[in-house]
Amino acid sequence: MEQFLQQLTNGLAVGSIYALIALGYTMVYGVLKLINFAHSELVTLGAYLGLTLLTSLALADRLGPLLGVLLLAVMVMGLIAVVGAMLDRVAYRPLRQSPRLSAVVSALGASIFLQNTIMLIYGARYLNYPHDILPKMTIHMVGIDVPLVRILILCVSILMMGGLFFFIQKTKVGTAIRAAAIDQGAAKLVGIDVNLVVLLVFLVGPALGGAAGLMLGLYYGQINFAMGWSYGLKAFTAAILGGIGNIPGAMLGGLLLGVVEAMGATYISFAWKDAIAFLVLILILIVRPTGLLGERVAEKV
Amino acid sequence: MIQYKTIALIITTGILAVLPQFLNPYWVDVLNNIGIYAILGLSLNIIVGHTGLFNLGHASFFAVGAYTAAILNTQYEIPVLWLIPVCGLSAGLFALIVARPIIHLRGDYLCIVTIGVNEIVRIALINNVFGLTGGSNGIFGIDRPNVFGMTLRTPMEFYYLILAFGAVTIFLFRQLEYSRFGRALNYLREDETAAQGSGINTAHYKLAAFVVGAVWAGMVGNIYAAKMTIISPESFTFWESVIIFVIVILGGSGSIPGVILGAVLVVGLPELFRDLANARMLVFGAAMVGMMIFRTQGLLPQRPRKYTLPQGRRNGEGGE
Numbered sequence A: 001m002e003q004f005l006q007q008l009t010n011g012l013a014v015g016s017i018y019a020l021i022a023l024g025y026t027m028v029y030g031v032l033k034l035i036n037f038a039h040s041e042l043v044t045l046g047a048y049l050g051l052t053l054l055t056s057l058a059l060a061d062r063l064g065p066l067l068g069v070l071l072l073a074v075m076v077m078g079l080i081a082v083v084g085a086m087l088d089r090v091a092y093r094p095l096r097q098s099p100r101l102s103a104v105v106s107a108l109g110a111s112i113f114l115q116n117t118i119m120l121i122y123g124a125r126y127l128n129y130p131h132d133i134l135p136k137m138t139i140h141m142v143g144i145d146v147p148l149v150r151i152l153i154l155c156v157s158i159l160m161m162g163g164l165f166f167f168i169q170k171t172k173v174g175t176a177i178r179a180a181a182i183d184q185g186a187a188k189l190v191g192i193d194v195n196l197v198v199l200l201v202f203l204v205g206p207a208l209g210g211a212a213g214l215m216l217g218l219y220y221g222q223i224n225f226a227m228g229w230s231y232g233l234k235a236f237t238a239a240i241l242g243g244i245g246n247i248p249g250a251m252l253g254g255l256l257l258g259v260v261e262a263m264g265a266t267y268i269s270f271a272w273k274d275a276i277a278f279l280v281l282i283l284i285l286i287v288r289p290t291g292l293l294g295e296r297v298a299e300k301v
Numbered sequence B: 001m002i003q004y005k006t007i008a009l010i011i012t013t014g015i016l017a018v019l020p021q022f023l024n025p026y027w028v029d030v031l032n033n034i035g036i037y038a039i040l041g042l043s044l045n046i047i048v049g050h051t052g053l054f055n056l057g058h059a060s061f062f063a064v065g066a067y068t069a070a071i072l073n074t075q076y077e078i079p080v081l082w083l084i085p086v087c088g089l090s091a092g093l094f095a096l097i098v099a100r101p102i103i104h105l106r107g108d109y110l111c112i113v114t115i116g117v118n119e120i121v122r123i124a125l126i127n128n129v130f131g132l133t134g135g136s137n138g139i140f141g142i143d144r145p146n147v148f149g150m151t152l153r154t155p156m157e158f159y160y161l162i163l164a165f166g167a168v169t170i171f172l173f174r175q176l177e178y179s180r181f182g183r184a185l186n187y188l189r190e191d192e193t194a195a196q197g198s199g200i201n202t203a204h205y206k207l208a209a210f211v212v213g214a215v216w217a218g219m220v221g222n223i224y225a226a227k228m229t230i231i232s233p234e235s236f237t238f239w240e241s242v243i244i245f246v247i248v249i250l251g252g253s254g255s256i257p258g259v260i261l262g263a264v265l266v267v268g269l270p271e272l273f274r275d276l277a278n279a280r281m282l283v284f285g286a287a288m289v290g291m292m293i294f295r296t297q298g299l300l301p302q303r304p305r306k307y308t309l310p311q312g313r314r315n316g317e318g319g320e
Helices: A002-032 A039-057 A059-063 A065-095 A100-122 A148-170 A172-182 A184-189 A194-220 A227-242 A247-268 A273-287 B002-022 B025-050 B058-076 B080-099 B107-126 B155-177 B180-190 B192-197 B202-228 B238-251 B256-294
Strands: A138-141 A144-147
Touching: A002 A039, A002 A144, A002 A148, A002 A172, A002 A194, A002 A227, A002 A247, A039 A059, A039 A065, A039 A100, A039 A194, A039 A227, A059 A065, A065 A100, A065 A194, A065 B256, A100 B238, A100 B256, A138 A148, A144 A148, A148 A172, A148 A194, A148 A247, A172 A184, A172 A194, A184 A194, A194 A227, A227 A247, A227 A273, A227 B107, A247 A273, A273 B107, B002 B025, B002 B155, B025 B058, B025 B155, B025 B180, B025 B202, B025 B238, B025 B256, B058 B080, B058 B107, B058 B202, B058 B238, B080 B202, B107 B238, B155 B180, B155 B202, B155 B256, B180 B192, B180 B202, B192 B202, B238 B256
Parallel strands: none
Antiparallel strands: A138 A144
């Protein structure tokens, strides 16, 4: 039972990171119908920038661990948001009117470019996050000892997701984003600046991805230039699992995938961990072809 | 016009036939790789280019073919080239089983499932499934192929094998493109609902496209295994699928010359950039973005089909 609860909290923490990354995929997809394969590299970049800022500014020493990491997260999110907007401007915007698969190739190219840029700047070796940023304490709850970092990640992710949900559902700008996702042409006709909406999506999505990258660094302690790919793929799986383009779907998919993976790795086989995640995806899609919360629409390409 | 085409074909064939005589073995090997990827690209072209199905897991079919050849050759010592049909069959069967339940999925959902299948295959190979695949080390000691009593060893000997296989592929796929089957696939790509309305069984044709592409990738897998004599799971990753996919889209999806040009660029260019060492892939990624922006349809897109009216009906005499 203790192992089960440990794995459940572990799965929820990892799953909430997946969910944050998945939101980036799903928001871009919702508005542009484009799979942003370079998103995973933005996550990696977030992890690396976080490490650079952490060591060079010594934020944790000056401001105390919690405030320092919070400020760090804000800075990383801001920087990655700018990179995300630049990515859209350079690699995707010229391809708005072209066949969808061409934009996918452009996204794959941008992904290769960013990954190799990171490798050239930081090197191909694994880098370690300092061990002493967050206090190594555990909190005793429901009969088990949960590491603080796990709880923090879960809480912060849920806060961010809640904030995003509120932003999308309740504010005027959020309504504009939803309108552009449903029908770009009609959104333009009622006076919504679709280009601005796209820019906004490319600021918010990458910002969440950058935060997720930072969390991965803090949680696992090790980062590598190729790490984004496997997390990105999982997050994309999560986005599809929940129904791509659907924001609550990405959150649900991420948490579900994290838990399934943690349980599968513990109770079935660690070596088959990644395969289990995809197997679950395929089984769910066979039953629900548009994901758990996806709309059942007939596709007209 | 037809004569001009014939002459161009003869000249190209001639150049290709003597080309390796003027190159050192390293560059002949590069040509071999281009050839293998061109054929893989052509096989994926049936699925992505002609049918418009978003398949980013083509390397899994390639893997099934290569491992079939490797296992049967090392365990039962069946000559490797005899196994070509078996490899095609096993890859095709695999595609049929895998694609059958998922073929109705919409574009991007199909994409992630094919990526997932690719990952599952790779993980299964690493985990030494059924104790046959040799784990992450793969399988080594695959026999050299034997053609009419001559054992193929050097890159140049393989060059002619790959060239011959490529020629057969181009010929057959061209026939396929202009057949009723090929037209049905194109119709399906352009408008699935209309195709269905015209009596095309869409699920059936999509599945058939998948199986045809997979069969061909499986056969290429056989040649790859014979050429390398060692195969391991890392040759069949998601990035391998990405490369094949990029070849198709960059070259011009649906077009045979386009896909071949795509293979030349995608496999050949990184070789030319070898001097850039670590920055090679960075330039490659940037080039992918750039080429897509400047030629969004691919370099040599599929040309619209032209049908000439029968002679006497040219000048508006015929009705319809």
